[in-house]
Amino acid sequence: xxxxxxxxxxxxxxxxxxxxxxxxxxxxxxxxxxxxxxxxxxxxxxxxxxxxxxxxxxxxxxxxxxxxxxxxxxxxxxxxxxxxxxxxxxxxxxxxxxxxxxxxxxxxxxxxxxxxxxxxxxxxxxxxxxxxxxxxxxxxxxxxxxxxxxxxxxxxxxxxxxxxxxxxxxxxxxxxxxxxxxxxxxxxxxxxxxxxxxxxxxxxxxxxxxxxxxxxxxxxxxxxxxxxxxxxxxxxxxxxxxxxxxxxxxxxxxxxxxxxxxxxxxxxxxxxxxxxxxxxxxxxxxxxxxxxxxxxxxxxxxxxxxxxxxxxxxxxxxxxxxxxxxxxxxxxxxxxxxxxxxxxxxxxxxxxxxxxxxxxxxxxxxxxxxxxxxxxxxxxxxxxxxxxxxxxxxxxxxxxxxxxxxxxxxxxxxxxxxxxxxxxxxxxxxxxxxxxxxxxxxxxxxxxxxxxxxxxxxxxxxxxxxxxxxxxxxxxxxxxxxxxxxxxxxxxxxxxxxxxxxxxxxxxxxxxxxxxxxxxxxxxxxxxxxxxxxxxxxxxxxxxxxxxxxxxxxxxxxxxxxxxxxxxxxxxxxxxxxxxxxxxxxxxxxxxxxxxxxxxxxxxxxxxxxxxxxxxxxxxxxxxxxxxxxxxx
Numbered sequence: 001x002x003x004x005x006x007x008x009x010x011x012x013x014x015x016x017x018x019x020x021x022x023x024x025x026x027x028x029x030x031x032x033x034x035x036x037x038x039x040x041x042x043x044x045x046x047x048x049x050x051x052x053x054x055x056x057x058x059x060x061x062x063x064x065x066x067x068x069x070x071x072x073x074x075x076x077x078x079x080x081x082x083x084x085x086x087x088x089x090x091x092x093x094x095x096x097x098x099x100x101x102x103x104x105x106x107x108x109x110x111x112x113x114x115x116x117x118x119x120x121x122x123x124x125x126x127x128x129x130x131x132x133x134x135x136x137x138x139x140x141x142x143x144x145x146x147x148x149x150x151x152x153x154x155x156x157x158x159x160x161x162x163x164x165x166x167x168x169x170x171x172x173x174x175x176x177x178x179x180x181x182x183x184x185x186x187x188x189x190x191x192x193x194x195x196x197x198x199x200x201x202x203x204x205x206x207x208x209x210x211x212x213x214x215x216x217x218x219x220x221x222x223x224x225x226x227x228x229x230x231x232x233x234x235x236x237x238x239x240x241x242x243x244x245x246x247x248x249x250x251x252x253x254x255x256x257x258x259x260x261x262x263x264x265x266x267x268x269x270x271x272x273x274x275x276x277x278x279x280x281x282x283x284x285x286x287x288x289x290x291x292x293x294x295x296x297x298x299x300x301x302x303x304x305x306x307x308x309x310x311x312x313x314x315x316x317x318x319x320x321x322x323x324x325x326x327x328x329x330x331x332x333x334x335x336x337x338x339x340x341x342x343x344x345x346x347x348x349x350x351x352x353x354x355x356x357x358x359x360x361x362x363x364x365x366x367x368x369x370x371x372x373x374x375x376x377x378x379x380x381x382x383x384x385x386x387x388x389x390x391x392x393x394x395x396x397x398x399x400x401x402x403x404x405x406x407x408x409x410x411x412x413x414x415x416x417x418x419x420x421x422x423x424x425x426x427x428x429x430x431x432x433x434x435x436x437x438x439x440x441x442x443x444x445x446x447x448x449x450x451x452x453x454x455x456x457x458x459x460x461x462x463x464x465x466x467x468x469x470x471x472x473x474x475x476x477x478x479x480x481x482x483x484x485x486x487x488x489x490x491x492x493x494x495x496x497x498x499x500x501x502x503x504x505x506x507x508x509x510x511x512x513x514x515x516x517x518x519x520x521x522x523x524x525x526x527x528x529x530x531x532x533x534x535x536x537x538x539x540x541x542x543x544x545x546x547x548x549x550x551x552x553x554x555x556x557x558x559x560x561x562x563x564x565x566x567x568x569x570x571x572x573x574x575x576x577x578x579x580x581x582x583x584x585x586x587x588x589x590x591x592x593x594x595x596x597x598x599x600x601x602x603x604x605x606x607x608x609x610x611x612x613x614x615x616x617x618x619x620x621x622x623x624x625x626x627x628x629x630x631x632x633x
Contacts, residue, residue: 009543010558011536035115044283053077059535059566064146065367066339069136070158071454071567072209076134077531079386079407081429088388088405088412092449095405095412102130103633104625105404105417107134107387107432110140110340111160111614112605113423115621117379119172123626124633128418133407134386137367140612141572144336144435145565147458149503150392154496155338156456156505158567160614162202164331173619181597182359185332187487188498193463197488199471199498202333203507205471206484207295209316210330217470219436219549221477222516227468230258241287248285252318255282267582274304274312278370282319285588290515292317293480297511300611301450302574306519308578335489349379360492381594384408390420391434412508419628422603423621425449426594429570429603436598443593448521451530452572453510455542456482458563459503461489464553466500473549479541480510503562508542512571519577527570539564574607581610595620597627 053074061067072080076112082088104120106113109131117129137143141159155196166176167181176183190197193266206214220240228235232253236246261269269277274296278284293303300311313320334340340363347354347362352371354362372381389405393416401416422429426447430436444479462485465471472484485504489497497503512526542564543557583589591608604624606617 007559009540009547010561011540011543013558013561028501036493053531054192056535059539060563061148062563062565063148066137066143066146066158066336070145070565071144072570073135076386077268077570079134079388080428083386083388083428091389091405091414092412095414097414098524100130100415101401101417102415103127103418104129104421104628105402105415105419106131106421106423106621106625107382107390107404107428108139108140108423108605109135109381110423110606111142111342111345111617112621112624113140113421113616114138114342114349116421116423116604116625117349118345119622120625120629121189121379122172123629125378127378127633130415131379131381132385132387132404133269133381133383136384138381138383139339139342139371140617141569142338142342143567144339145456145505145567146336147456147503147505147565149458149460149562152497152503154458154503154505155336156507156565157203157333157339157407158456159337159452159454159569159572161337162204162331162333163338163341165329166615170432173622175341175344175618178614179341179348180359181341181344181474186490187488188495190487191497191499192466192501194466194500197466197469197471198468200484201487202331203484203486203509204299205331207298207474207482208292208318209597213330214472215470215495216472216474217468219475220472221475221548227470229469237324245287248288249291249318250612252278252284252288253283255319261313265531269313270308270310270581271578271584272309273375274307274309274317274579277309277312278319279303284319288318292519293513293515294476294511296511297450297513297573298452298482300523301511301575302513302519303515304579306513306522306575307578308576310581311576311611333486333489341614346381350374350377350381353381358492362573363491382406382408385413387424387428387432388412389434390422390432390601393602396435396437396601399599400459402600417600419600419602419632421624422601423605424623425571425574425605425607433601439593440598440603443590446577446590448520448523448575448577449571449607450573450575451512451526451568451570453508453512453538454567454569455508455538456508456565456567457483457506457508457542457546457561458560458565459506460560461501461503462506463500464554464555464560468553469549475549477546478548479538480508483508506546519575523571523575528568530568535566538566572612574610574612576610595623597624597631600628600632601628 061070106116109589120129143158144155147156168177200214206216216231218231220226223240225632228238278289289304297303343362353368354365356365371529383407386407387406391401393401393403403421426444430444469546474482514522514525547557601625604620606612608620609616
């Protein structure tokens with residue numbers, strides 16, 4: 001690429017890197033020439049315990065408490081690769097016993113782990129619990145990216161980002177009541193020349209479910225009319241799609257499921273892929289399937305060729321639509337996504353970790369990290385601590401405790417627990433839990449996982465979107481398939497600005513899926529791509545994609561982009577293949593096997609629901625800890 005072209009894209013601007021410079025001894029050796037590429041051989045578990053990425057791979061992290069933790073960190077990738085390569089199969093002689101013993105150790109500080117600890121403390125307030133989290137800050141994928149642009153604070157979600165508002169029931173899973181989270185939210189209205197624009201509250205609803213509520217533009221690169229708005233209501237004929245394909249789309253969007261699907265119908269849907277349902281059962285052309293591939297991948301990891309048709313019904317996709325879904329309220333998004341809910345869990349577990357008590361305090365207050373793992377807290381949260389070995393101290397049926405080894409600051413440490421909840425995914429559990437029974441290993445063979453890249457682009461202004469009349473975009477080919485801005489929530493009488501002359505965050509959710517490959521192989525290839533692309537490589541793709549789409553609105557990548565943060569999640573989604581929900585050939589559903597505690601260990605993670613969402617994660621964590629409480633307390 002020419003230097004002139006790089007300057008036009010803004011690749012010579014340093015603002016994207018100035019907030020956070022990443023450097024580690026991890027990068028010193030075994031690095032390939034080029035911009036932070038991963039050694040392809042390091043992807044093999046047979047390699048020695050090495051996993052090196054270049055010094056610019058991680059990229060900037062913005063400002064604030066989340067700056068050092070955006071997506072999977074390089075240190076975590078190194079330790080995770082060492083786990084997979086078998087480094088911790090035997091405990092080394094220099095492992096240090098901390099001398100600690102807890103009533104409960106929870107492995108994982110996402111919603112499953114936070115919920116498990118919360119319910120343990122609720123039901124056994126005198127018990128001592130410890131959460132081991134492998135990131136520099138709690139929350140799992142419920143974290144945020146914070147930017148300061150021209151003196152204005154703006155933020156975007158790292159992953160988990162929307163929620164429905166449950167009714168107040170007073171039940172244990174009524175977290176909005178229990179954690180003092182309000183239910184009535186207000187959002188800023190667009191100002192200036194953007195007044196009246198229809199802007200989504202979250203990063204999903206515009207893709208399909210409520211597209212007609214928002215100013216969504218479909219971009220057709222190279223077409224005489226590249227932008228088409230309101231495609232499904234008034235613009236279908238304006239698309240460059242052939243007439244027969246337009247008719248196929250129209251037909252797909254009118255197919256409805258009659259009444260509630262009984263179990264036989266659900267089992268039938270779970271026995272075929274969405275691609276088979278669309279093309280064989282409904283007779284739709286493969287172009288329709290391809291259009292819905294990235295939408296499905298954005299919510300469940302892979303496209304229609306790898307996911308059972310059960311999930312098309314579950315998510316009310318075209319061909320499965322249920323009229324009553326159109327009456328459901330819009331999902332809500334807190335500033336920075338569901339990080340705000342995770343912070344409320346932590347505030348409840350360790351009140352001193354976040355000062356103040358108002359909703360605004362909990363959302364935006366600075367974290368007192370020293371309070372998280374303070375001796376004397378009934379629930380302690382230990383960050384940068386990756387569990388590498390979990391095993392009963394004796395036969396699972398007779399053992400009085402579980403030994404938990406974890407790595408912190410390069411040292412392998414050990415402690416004991418009366419009980420353990422593995423609030424981590426199967427890709428970890430099957431390697432870390434050393435006495436995991438054979439039937440659990442067999443059940444985990446049904447679990448596959450795929451990655452996602454969430455890119456938050458801080459803009460100095462969004463006049464180009466206002467000129468084009470779009471707040472969200474959909475396209476095919478190039479980088480990703482959708483991006484959008486959101487209406488910011490009003491908190492404490494204030495909000496982030498929503499004026500086209502002011503900064504805002506444009507968010508890309510980029511699932512990495514490979515149609516045509518086997519389900520599990522798609523995840524492996526996708527992770528290799530995610531891990532093998534440098535920050536600069538992705539930055540270039542983002543700038544080129546935005547220039548292609550938005551230049552007609554006056555977009556200038558060199559001046560309009562203030563910063564880019566990448567959040568790479570290697571196992572973001574569980575990919576439920578055929579039979580995941582009901583089992584096959586008379587065998588139980590794999591998640592039903594995993595849910596059964598063995599000895600003093602129970603597993604609770606959102607993947608057991610087949611779809612990773614914060615309420616499901618919290619429910620699985622609660623179930624796991626309550627099973628242990630019933631047996632051992």
